[in-house]
Amino acid sequence: MIVPLDLVLFLVLIVTAVLALAVKDLLAATALLAAYSLFAALLFAGVLAVDVALVEAALGAGLTGVLFVIAILATTRHSSPRPDARRRWAVLPLIVAFLGLMLFASTGLPDRGDPDAPAQRGVSQTYLADSYADTETPNVVTSLLADYRSMDTLGETMVIVTAALAAALVLIRRVDDPSDRTDDPRDTPGGDADLDRDLGPADEDGYGGRGPR
Amino acid sequence: MIGAYPSVVVRVVCALLSPFILMFGLYVVAHGHYGPGGGFAGGVFIAVGAILPRLTLPEELAYRLVPPAAGPLAGGVGLLLFLLVGTLPLLVGGSFLDYGAVEIAGLEASRVRYLGILVVEAAVGLAVFGAMVLIVDVLTGKDRP
Amino acid sequence: MMMLLPLLFGAVIAVLAGLWRSAAAQVVAVITTASALVASVIGLVTVVADGPISYELGGWPPPIGIEYVLDPLSAYLAVIIALIGLLVTIYPVEAAFDLRPRKGVPLYPLVLLLLTGLMGVVLSGDLFHLFVFLEIYAISTYGLVSLGGDRGVFAALRYLLLGTIGSGLYLLGVGFLYFSTGTLNMADMATQLPAIADSPTVLGAMALIVIGLALKMALFPLHVWLPDAHSYSPPGVAALLAAVQVKAGAYGLIRILFDVFGPAYTGEGLPVSVALTYFGLAGIVVGSVLAIRQTDIKRMLAYSTVAQLGYIGVGIGLATPLALVGALLHVLNHAVMKSGLFLVAGGIIQRTGLKSIPRFSGLGMRMPLTMTGFAIMGLSMAGVPPTAGFFSKFYLVWGAIELGNWLVAIVVVSSSLLTVVYFLRLFERIFVAEPTEELVADATEPSPRVVGTVAVLAASVLAIGLFNVVIVREILMPIAERMLG
């Protein structure tokens, strides 16, 4: 009965995805991307994945949007309009081949919502049946996350900490930047540019306006 | 590059909002057992509570509320907490992350697991909070403790 | 678990230690990797003697919980990872990473997280868990590659885009498998797959997983990210990447193709094996030819990595015990040789600032110890007996001849000749020619830590060459026979 709503949401998703890639203003693209994530979160909620919907709304739509906005404010708001026609023709066959492969693969999938699908008869039965007895936790996703498959969660926590550290390593000001080393200039023409090197009017194409502030 | 927002309405509303967001975040972390939520969503909410002042309030004030060192520190401590909880059962002969193996007088194994989940969620929330604050800090160029 | 634990803790403690004092982080890193090495050697000895060990995390038996499996294959790779990790962390920080980190720069934490990710990949007995660790090591790599200055940043971004697509494809493949079997545990899935062997979903999943992991492993023609990422990153990072990081992809491929999908899918004549073989061959040829054309030493080494990964791909594709032994032995050989070569390059750059090969003239006289190590590893790359590199190619060729696949045999042998060409050219310059550069004339042997590290690696190249029969008979042959038997 919720199927038509699903369909509508999916069409909206496709439209926002296309628009997010098409618009020239990057802030608008970010807003569209956040809308895309939000609609995805609605879809998640529609098929009863409430935990995922919450996290997608908070992380996918909220925080990712904030990160994009901060990055765009720190860089430029205008996307470079340059079409890359040759690459498009090289990539399209790849995408078509990928779609063909996926279409072929999805013919073997069980129907959506089929209670006899292997996944429904697999390990998740055990989780649902035993969760309360094992952990006194009615939310099975939580007991899965923090107990049955807690190692995944540990890995995931490490991923996010790793990502933060990697971002810090990329942007943090280091004492000894490579360009300070005694490289022979002829060996590395131009050298590795310093973080703070001013390249001057590198952005003469008229699109280099920084963000609003 | 991100500092006090020109509009006083925005500044005041955000300043008023962020403690409530923090509280909601804590609630989501703690509520994971019974409904949607848990460490990840909660950690994000708490992080948003800390990030919002950074986007709207004057810099000094925002960094006094949540100093930049909080990012890496919270990330490290959260991860360490998770690891310690995981290792605790090893010491009493269980396997890694097997909270049920820890015997606490008067509590059944399932109850111990229940508590273990709570601690893990808190650790995850802390780590996610730290990581997000750190990412925002380096992106805005304020990375030095 | 014993092997992972020191790394897990080390990474976290290194984060906190790095905040406090940057030198402390390196000490923590060395201690951590050393204990991981000890643990993994013990692990290897144990499993070779007593058979695989399974570890149930959280006390939940698989397939309910996540399982770690330590069998000879994963123990073998764990030893390689810990060894290279230890050598790179011991290596002086300026030479390895082109910078002396300020307080709070998370350099060693990321190196440890990279190693943790790799270790997790080889230990995991769960398809999704493998994805999580795949991402841990990938994300730390993106950060580390960006240390290589401006071009490093750009290379890191392109690698990030392609690498994330790779893991996305892998994840999709895992999804297809999960929806067909209802489990994520590798062993459990392997028992269920034969019943639905013909399902298009399973075949599609296999294709997705192979493409995703081949992208991670940089198998030709999916290698486009590798030359930039490896040649612009600092020497220590390049050593880690070439030696162990791309091997994690190879490991995943071997494990999933042979253990999860099993012989029903990987028998002779199936498209996946054939494709791997011929793409591997193409990679060998293209990589070798491009390596000859490079003048920058690190870039040359990066292209030669493309070629060497081709050998591993061929070994997996041929799917006979002998060829698989060749591929696995080559994983070890290449790890030792290539990390050694990159670290030597780091030593040269640290001492002289030179990167361009034509200007290395006469360096052999000035840095005799380092250059001897370099020569040994170069000979091994070229496959000159009795160095390690000879034997892995020997097993590959033997396996190919056994199958009657003469094309493979011919390409492998002739590409070795190509490798000889480019290393001989280099040696001629280094040892015979007179110094033309002041920088070379003034050069001296790098610091003892550099020389020591290089010496260890050069000695192990010789040792692996001499004792390869032992390694093959005790460790690799049983693995190959069990997987393909």
Next chain:
Amino acid sequence: MMELLLDRYIYVLVLVLLAIGLYGVLVKGDLVKKVIGLTIFSTAIYLFFIEGSLQEGGTAPVLMPDPENPGEFLNDPLLYVDPLPHLLILTAIVVGVGVVGVALALLVRLYRTHGTLDEAVIADRLAGKAPDIPAADERRDAFDVEDAGDGDA
């Protein structure tokens, strides 16, 4: 084909989203757009998993109190949708945000040195500064020098 579309249009729609994302990553010349494409791609993967977890007649995987035994919960698996994909996707979402964070950090760093986020322009500038590095091998697509002209135009 028609039957596939009607019966299981969801998977086909997910495929469309995957293709849009891939197109964005591989074809767009602007680096921010590439990262946006990456996000679309990964969200499509999440949708695939979550749509697959649905079970007809099932409800959210939070156990319902048993009306007959207070304090007990109904634990019949048929009552709930499959929770395992939910966990997997929670993990994947967090991983995805981490990747986006690193990607944006790299973008900001690139912009600080180059003042642009056009992939081809940056590539040309890096390659142009380094004539001793062959620009024609694997750099066919994005790195061709002739492209530099219209890149700035």
